[in-house]
Amino acid sequence: MKKEFEPVSILIRGNEKNKNEIIYNNIIDKMNEMKLSKDDQVEYLKSKISILELETHNKVSLMLSIIICLIFLGLGIYFVAIDVYLFGCFVSFLSVFILMFKMYQSFKISMSITKPDNYDRIEHLREILNQRLK
DSSP: OOOOOOOOOOOOOOOOOOOHHHHHHHHHHHHHTTOOHHHHHHHHHHHHHHHHHHHHHHHHHHHHHHHHHHHHHHHHHHHHHTTHHHHHHHHHOOOOOOHHHHHHHHHHHHHTTOOOTTHHHHHHHHHHHHHHTO
16 A cells, blocks of 8 residues: 655755755754744754654663573573473573563653654654655
């Protein structure tokens, strides 16, 4: 199923160094057209930065948790292999449980972020511009 894009004109001034500058210059122009105040624009940018920081933190934390849990899972399998079944199973199940708990925490934190009213509209516009400039 192909996404339908609303008509969006893209302004290229010529002094942009890359695609991201073109996209964000156009987003700023569209925010001005939407008559968003400077405070609303700053609020969008602050929330965008905090969401990106949180996503980066969650990815790093989750990756470290996966690596540590895989090590403990391997250790549990090793204990099972050397006939220490009870301890090996306990370590294996504990590592999987801890990983599931960390994933749940990460999801819960990412869902608790409050976004400004126009955040989704501006993000949709950014996605459209990004698709058009590919």
